[in-house]
Amino acid sequence: MAALSAPWWLPGGHLQTIWRKLATAPTLIRQRQRIELADGDFIDVDRLPAGGDNKPLVFLLHGLAGCSASPYILAMQHTLHSAGYDSVAMNLRGCSGEHNRLAVAYHSGCSDDVEQVIAALMAAQPRPLVVIGYSLGANVLIKWLSETGFKPQLRAAVSVSNPFSLDLCCAQMKTGMAYWYGRYFLRRLRTDLQNKHADLVRQGVDDEVQRIQQLGPLDGLQTLWDFDDAVTAPLHGFAGAEDYYLRCSSRQFIADTPVPTLVVHSHNDPIIPPQSLPRADEMSSLVSCEILPFGGHVGFTSKGQNDWLERRILRFIEQSQLS
Template sequence: MTGGNAHSALNGFRAAWWLPGGHLQSLRRKFGPGVTVAQEGERLRLEDGDFIDLAWVRPGGEIAPGDPVVFVLHGLCGCSESLYVQALQHHLLARGIASVAMNFRGCSGEPNDKARSYHSGVSADADQVFRKLRERLPGNSFHCVGYSLGGNVLLKWLAETGGPVGLDRAVSISVPFDLAQCSAALGRGLTRYYGRYFLGRLQQDLAAKKLRFRETGNEAELALLEELGPLQDIASLWEFDDRVTAPLHGFADAADYYAKCSSLPLLAGISTPTLLIQSADDPLVPAASLPDPARLPENVRLELTGAGGHVGFFAATGSRLEQAAADFLVC
């Protein structure tokens, strides 16, 4: 592809000797330790009356006209306080770059106001929030970083819009390009423990939302959740998507959801300069589901490392991920 930083911080990446394998790299990112950064919260109202919470980091407390702004999308069961989001915002702050992390619906520690929530294809929410940001900061350049589920949302959004007006560059990290393959992987081997974790979190969020709707008298939205029927017997992420995600968001079933929201078949339609950062030992993303570099458009580059896990990429000197992403965005 043209542009970008040819000398990536991930060139020749070698995992720290004490973090061998994709599982340890992934768990290190999840459980830390990690840096934190002071974030300023903001609540945006969406066109359907629901809300989305943002987390801003502004160098010097303000954003001057012409300054770059990085829009950040987190992963499944993540939020703006996830260590990987804060690590990026901390790194950008040190370089004098503003950033704003978007919490998907219901991910900011408070149930959202609608029965619907978020999923791997909620590009319309990202687009709506981005348009509001652009209206507020028309003289600024924007870039976007998406992690895992958020990366799939990002790539789908880029392809659907032909490149959002005002978005200059994008980086996706550890993306589940083929949702069906990745969902199946979460039910096999050691990776099934990640699947159980995600399923438990999603079930907890759903229960909290039902309780919130009962307490606030939100009968119409509660009825939509009750129509799903008993859900205690759900045993896999695929089954959750089939019985909860799909019906709540207008899909026929899990297969229909996966087919319509996977970013893999959409990559050829991306016109924005984009870097795809992936690891061959990612326990959540099977190597067979990765895109063929030869079939990517010239403006899209796959940076595939042999190690790094899922949103890991820890070398002996620390994480290389934040520098690699930032270098591409603001080279």
């Protein structure tokens, strides 16, 4: 496989990041499945069967403000389908185009939701499993790997552009060019919560409406840290943003990875500072860490090969089946 070499027209991390966001994604005919959760909420997943019953099922997790229709998810499912792998893309709570039923949403440590979805999939068809996570989804994935009861089914895992240290990433998005990424995420999260509140009011779900109203006004929130401290933390049982970041940052869980795991990251990621990444002595011997000079945040397009990332992940999955 060709080494990653940034195209002349995408020389920096910001451009590679934006390219992925705006990239043309393949059109896929997928099957939507709703999975009911123990707390009365639901998760929607999008399945793309390829007739690969003799191969592991590949499970994908999107990033912050993303969904199963994010270009990187569609591109990966397309590549997997072409190689004969069945895949399932999970929409985190409230990300499938329909507001979830409860005031709670998704966050960087929502590994219990992943466990419930995997349990439903394995109950319907037990089989080997490969998991891929991107950005926030990669953080959730590494945490889930350390906790899951489905370790015997796991064959491989892939973490792409994982923030690893949530506090450092949030601090990064308070200054410089990264500030605008933080503003984008803040605007998306605040709008999503306001729209869900209005939807719950229309439905007359008073208890859930009250839980959101108790958070107070959202207009004064200026940074992603502000949102996590005022909204994410209290909604999901954390004492504040600091407690949330401390308990959910996946850097502390990477040593417990139970299967061969590929970590793909770039030196020019505009959102994740280098000091966020785990040191070699913090990682399991099962982890292969590829820190590339180019790629941005979930970008990784290469000269003459826009699907470099998808090909790299597929090669890792196939090599894992031989070991």
